[in-house]
Amino acid sequence: MKSAPLVADAQLPREGGLDRPLTEVAVGILIRSDGDFLLTSRPNGKVYAGYWEFPGGKLESGESVVQALARELQEELGISIGEVATWKDETVDYPHALVRLHFCKVLSWEGELQMREGQQASWQRLPVVVTPILPGTMPVLDWLAQERGHIGATNLD
Secondary structure, eight states: OOOOOEESSTTSOOTTOTTOOEEEEEEEEEBOTTSOEEEEEOOTTSTTTTOEEOOEEEOOTTOOHHHHHHHHHHHHHOOEEOOEEEEEEEEEEOSSOEEEEEEEEEOOEESOOOOTTSOOEEEEOSSOOOOOBOGGGHHHHHHHHHHHTOSSTTOOO
């Protein structure tokens, strides 16, 4: 049984109403050997600008999740991904779009990080210290906390 989508900013109207198309998005969780993971800020000019998230972007026609992730991380960060493990999916109902996030753990990559869209980057561990966190990122932090045996690791209060 599929769970209901995570609803972000439920008090705001949904652009396009209830029959909006579902946008497929590939998301990369870059994990270093020390266990730290990369969060990037959403660039100015985008919805939720300044919020922290895992990098990635929309699938183009005919692309697999891993192909889209490789393209997006090259475009956004200037890196070429190596070992990737598809992990979990989460549907998020944002006011501006209904998205299905395909989360992948990226365990190896080549190249130095370049912030090609004017975003910021921060290597984090649990609990994360950057804020605000994009709503669609919160489940991943919870999953990482569960995997790593942390309790209350994503509490941002």
